[in-house]
Amino acid sequence: xxAANRIRVxxxxxxxxxxxxxxxFATAYASxxxxxxxHPYAGYGVTLVVAFRLxxxxxGSRHARFAEFLRGPAETIAYLKSFAAGRPAHYLGxxxxxxxxxxxxxxxxxxxxxxxxxxxxxxxxxxxxxxxSFVPVAQADGARKGKVKRVRSSREKFWKxxxxxxxxxxxxxxxxxxxxxxxxxxxHRENLVKAMITGDKEAPPA
Numbered sequence: 001x002x003a004a005n006r007i008r009v010x011x012x013x014x015x016x017x018x019x020x021x022x023x024x025f026a027t028a029y030a031s032x033x034x035x036x037x038x039h040p041y042a043g044y045g046v047t048l049v050v051a052f053r054l055x056x057x058x059x060g061s062r063h064a065r066f067a068e069f070l071r072g073p074a075e076t077i078a079y080l081k082s083f084a085a086g087r088p089a090h091y092l093g094x095x096x097x098x099x100x101x102x103x104x105x106x107x108x109x110x111x112x113x114x115x116x117x118x119x120x121x122x123x124x125x126x127x128x129x130x131x132x133s134f135v136p137v138a139q140a141d142g143a144r145k146g147k148v149k150r151v152r153s154s155r156e157k158f159w160k161x162x163x164x165x166x167x168x169x170x171x172x173x174x175x176x177x178x179x180x181x182x183x184x185x186x187x188h189r190e191n192l193v194k195a196m197i198t199g200d201k202e203a204p205p206a
Contacts, residue, residue, distance in 0.1 A: 006200040009092055011061040013052075015199055020049050025109065025174070028116075029167060040120050047113040050106055063092065069099035076100065088187055092201060095184070101177050108170040115163035122156035130155075 010018075028042035057066040069091070071079070076096040082088045088095070094102060121128025185192045195201050 009201045010199040043116045069094035071096040112166040118159040
């Protein structure tokens with residue numbers, strides 16, 4: 001791509017936010033069963049970036065705005081048909097399918113973060129904290145004297161199970177998004193991953 005043909009599409013806020021979400025979600029998912037503060041703090045990071053991206057979708061640069069890339073059902077279906085036929089319409093920003101995937105991912109990340117906050121709150125931590133339940137149980141023979149076992153409340157179990165289900169569903173969407181970006185790169189003959197790093201795309205033919 002020559003310099004003369006480059007058009008700046010993705011502003012720094014979109015690109016930095018995108019890769020921050022990649023890193024934060026990967027960290028949160030990988031640390032889900034690890035004791036300590038890494039998982040909740042990664043979740044806080046996801047929450048903040050998603051909140052910023054939602055705001056930027058209304059106040060950001062042209063191609064970052066939802067109004068620019070969210071298309072109606074008819075146009076989205078027409079794009080998918082043209083894509084399947086190998087002759088997709090070219091969009092400088094997100095194509096209709098990609099635009100709806102972005103919204104779906106943001107919604108799933110927001111729901112996952114919210115249920116994580118509820119789970120953390122049921123454990124007695126974070127902004128939604130409630131008194132955590134510690135229930136003494138009978139000690140096995142030879143167990144250390146005075147040791148108690150923490151028993152999860154029904155509220156904590158509910159939010160934890162929902163949080164894990166949403167995290168797994170979000171991961172599936174992420175993998176679908178990656179696959180879609182790679183296939184679209186081949187069909188459109190443009191490197192969408194590189195564009196999300198540099199911010200630039202090639203200008204469409206006149």
